[in-house]
Amino acid sequence: MAMEIIKAEFMGFCYGVKRAIELVERLIAGQEKDVYTYGPIIHNPQQVEKFRRLGVEARELLPDRGTVVVRSHGAGPDFYRQAAERGIRVVDGTCPDVKRVQSIAAEAAAAGNRLVVIGDRNHPEVQAVVEWAGGQAEVIGGRAQADSWRPQTDDNVVIVAQTTFEQVDYCDIIGVLRQKRSLCRGWVEHQTICSSSQKRQQAARRLALTVDAMVVVGGRNSANTVHLAAICREACPRVYHVEVAHDLDCAWLAGVKRCGLTAGASTPQWLVDEVYDKLLQCEGEVK
Ligand code: SF4
Incomplete structure (x- = not known):
């Protein structure tokens, strides 16, 4: 078949x-x-x-x-x-969604509020957001940092997130921060995680659960593609992250009856199409 x-x-x-x-x-x-x-x-x-x-x-x-x-x-x-x-x-x-986070950051800093950015401090989006806050922002990227975060009683805390941050990690971090909410004077959370990445991640997870192998197309330097591949690996034992069609070896797909295809948010359609064509070619070759 x-x-x-x-x-x-x-x-x-x-x-x-x-x-x-x-x-x-x-x-x-x-x-x-x-x-x-x-x-x-x-x-x-x-x-x-x-x-x-x-x-x-x-x-x-x-x-x-x-x-x-x-x-x-x-x-x-x-x-x-x-x-x-x-x-x-x-x-x-x-x-425009990133601009919104930058505006919130700039306004929070101008008002003298304490800005917390939930995200990866090495990501260029987060670095720019911190700059818009005049450098006056704390970046929290994991549970350990959330645990050690200490608010002051006169703090007005404003929280934003990197637009591409993983929802599960966000919930984990915000859960820890909220336990300290009563210690602060003010507290505002802005939900700034973008639904585009969530939709891609959820669709990849759904598909990965139903196939024998997943092919994920995108740059190895693309954090969102690497992350997408990791999500797929949680649901499917055979996941192949490729940048271009010729990275894909048809032999990997031996015994595969259903193969899923997804791509990171930074992957152009022409590269996805080339990988799809290669998969069609593999279809005739694999047993
Ligand atoms: S993931 Fe894309 S659409 Fe969403 S905020 Fe980032 S750049 Fe904008």
């Missing part, structure tokens, strides 16, 4: 990433010169390379001239200040 290939109900680019990519594509189509992205536009080496060949380079530092596209993770206020000083045009690809 032929192997059945089933795609996850939700996968690939979220709307924030799609929007940022489209902004770059529009600049390329308009033959704009000296276009850069502020860091890799997405955590996907193939898409970054594709843009590089079309003349759009990823830069960690501001260039001296031209146009810079901000990726969906956003950037801190210093970036905008420096760009304005140098006369650099900024095309802002910050996801």
Whole structure:
């Protein structure tokens, strides 16, 4: 019997990433010169390379001239200040949902409130949010940090989360923090985890439970793809994380009757399509 290939109900680019990519594509189509992205536009080496060949380079530092596209993770206020000083045009690809977190952070800091960001301190989105709070934010990424967090009686606490933070970990951390709520003067929680990642994670988990093997497409440097693969591994014993179609070895799928396919939020559709085509090819080869 032929192997059945089933795609996850939700996968690939979220709307924030799609929007940022489209902004770059529009600049390329308009033959704009000296276009850069502020860091890799997405955590996907193939898409970054594709843009590089079309003349759009990823830069960690501001260039001296031209146009810079901000990726969906956003950037801190210093970036905008420096760009304005140098006369650099900024095309802002910050996801509107991330902008909302930045605004909450800036307002909390301006009001003298104590800002807590539940997230990964090394993630660029979290780093930019902390910058919007003037550096006055505490980042809590795990239960141990939540345990050791100590509020003061006159604290007005404002809590936000990294938009792509795992819901289960968020609940764990917020549960610990809430036990200290009564010690504070004020307490506001903003639910800022994005439903795009949740939908992708839930769809991947649902599918992984029903298949013999899962193929997860996306950059090895993409935290959300690595995380998606980890979620699949909890539900399915055979999970293969591939970046491109030729990473996939049909021999891995020996004995597989139902194969699931999903992709991280930073994986372009053209890479997913190539892997799907390779799976169709494997379908004829595997026994
Ligand atoms: S995951 Fe959500 S918040 Fe983050 S870029 Fe995508 S749509 Fe925006």
